[in-house]
Amino acid sequence: MKNFSCLLVLLFCGLSAALEDRKSTQDTQFNSTALEDRPKLLESMQARPKLLESMEDRLKLLESQVDQLRKKERTQVIFSAGAGGTGAIGPFKVDTKMTYKSVITNIGRAYNSNTGIFTAPVKGVYYFCYFYHAGGKRKSALSLHKDGRLIVTTSDHKAKDGADNGGNAVTLELNEGDPVYVVMAPNTHVWGERAGHTTFSGFLLSSD
Structure with a gap:
């Protein structure tokens, strides 16, 4: 054991x-x-x-x-405005900025009817167009400007016909804050009515 x-x-x-x-x-x-x-x-x-x-x-x-x-x-930017009034606008002795007071559309509120200036809210490519109606007894001339620089223009000489019509359009690449507006040349005129014979319009095509 x-x-x-x-x-x-x-x-x-x-x-x-x-x-x-x-x-x-x-x-x-x-x-x-x-x-x-x-x-x-x-x-x-x-x-x-x-x-x-x-x-x-x-x-x-x-x-x-x-x-x-x-x-x-x-970002949606679309505006269209008419010159308004009840008759001839101009002539003036100097270049005069157009103020389109009869606002038709102002999506994005980039257009100021008190100054006639469109201010780009964002950087991008914009389309602008403007048209006018005027009597033939005086010359008519409008031009679109970007921040003081003439871009495009339209005009008609004094003639015996009863009325003149014209316009122009352009696409612009703008930076945020760039102003765009229409200027009437000295000693010219256009016709302003509530029916919207003379208009200024624009919209954003694409933004960066």
Whole structure:
């Protein structure tokens, strides 16, 4: 019986020793692997902030592009106005800015009927046109200006016919805040009526 007990003790001790050796070997292998992979681990940890920063930049760019598309969808600029009045406008001794007081349409409120000036609310390409009716006894001449610079003009000489009609149109690339208006030349005239014989119109074609 004693011999059997001794044998059990020896077997238990041997098993314990074997288990300790195996654990020690595993710990050594783990530590060795961890040491070998440490540079890769550090490199991976260092790359994560850069990756997150890149993703944040892309997200901000996408948000900016979406905001621009929404702004373009919301931006509508359309106006049309008549000279109004009850008869001849002019002649004047100097260049005179036309004030089309009879507003027909003013979506976006870029046209000011008190000054006759259209002010571009956004950068983009715009289309403008203007027409006039006048009596033939005097010369008629209107020109469209952008910020003090003559762009296009239309005119008719004094004649024996009873009436003159004319107009012109143009597309312009404008920056935000650029003014556009119509000017009457000295010693000329046009006809103003509520029926809208003499008009100034424009609208936004595309925005940046």
